[in-house]
Amino acid sequence: MSEQLRAAPARLLVPEVVPSLLAADFSRLAEQVDLVMAAGARILQIDVMDGQFVPEITMGPLVVRALRDLVHERGGLLDCHLMVERPERQIDSFAAAGADVITIHAEATPHVHYALQQIREAGCAAGLALNPGTALEVVEPVVDLLDLCLCMTVNPGWGGQAHIASSTDRIRRLRNLLPGSIALQVDGGISLATIEGAARAGANLHVAGTSVFGAPEPAAAFTALRDALLRAVR
DSSP states (O other): OOHHHHHHHHHTTSOEEEEBGGGSOGGGHHHHHHHHHHTTOOEEEEEEEBSSSSSOBOOOHHHHHHHHHHHHTTTOEEEEEEEOSSGGGTHHHHHHHTOSEEEEEGGGOSOHHHHHHHHHHTTOEEEEEEOTTSOGGGGGGGGGGOSEEEEESSOTTOSSOOOOTTHHHHHHHHHHHSOTTSEEEEESSOSTTTHHHHHHHTOOEEEESHHHHTSSSHHHHHHHHHHHHHHHHO
């Protein structure tokens, strides 16, 4: 296991804005990665959709492999959010391609425990995502296998959705359920209007797609979000 991967779980506990490449301009993906990393981004999310668990089809291991050296050479982590049915069939491919973090959905497989073990055995940090309608208590049987828990603050499958207002309470409740050694990530509608509330509720990783790459200046948008996050956690 590389030093990069060994350090991943501890690095996930630091407050960070995590740009989601789903909202980036794919015709100049490397350039956009460079922009946000130069501004200080150190975790980049790759949203993987299979057209079954969610309606859209997006990126796969080939994109992870193409970005691996670009991100790792700059000290970054690749966070792969698998919105796919039966993710245990895909984990090894993403790990081999260069993923540092692999997050699966509790709703996507009857074999959650096995899939999380598989992620750990592949040398990656393991994450479990919960949809807005999923009971938070599903984390309890697998908490010892988690490095990260992702609280979805929109329904998965489409970028640019509005943050669900009731998510703040879910974030707070989930933070209370989790040991402090497990990172709490939020994904969906994170913007200057929502990031501080999510941070104060206990989230430390804030995935931002449209609010970064949909802005005229992605680097400046990232910096503004990071500054708001740091104000909230002081």
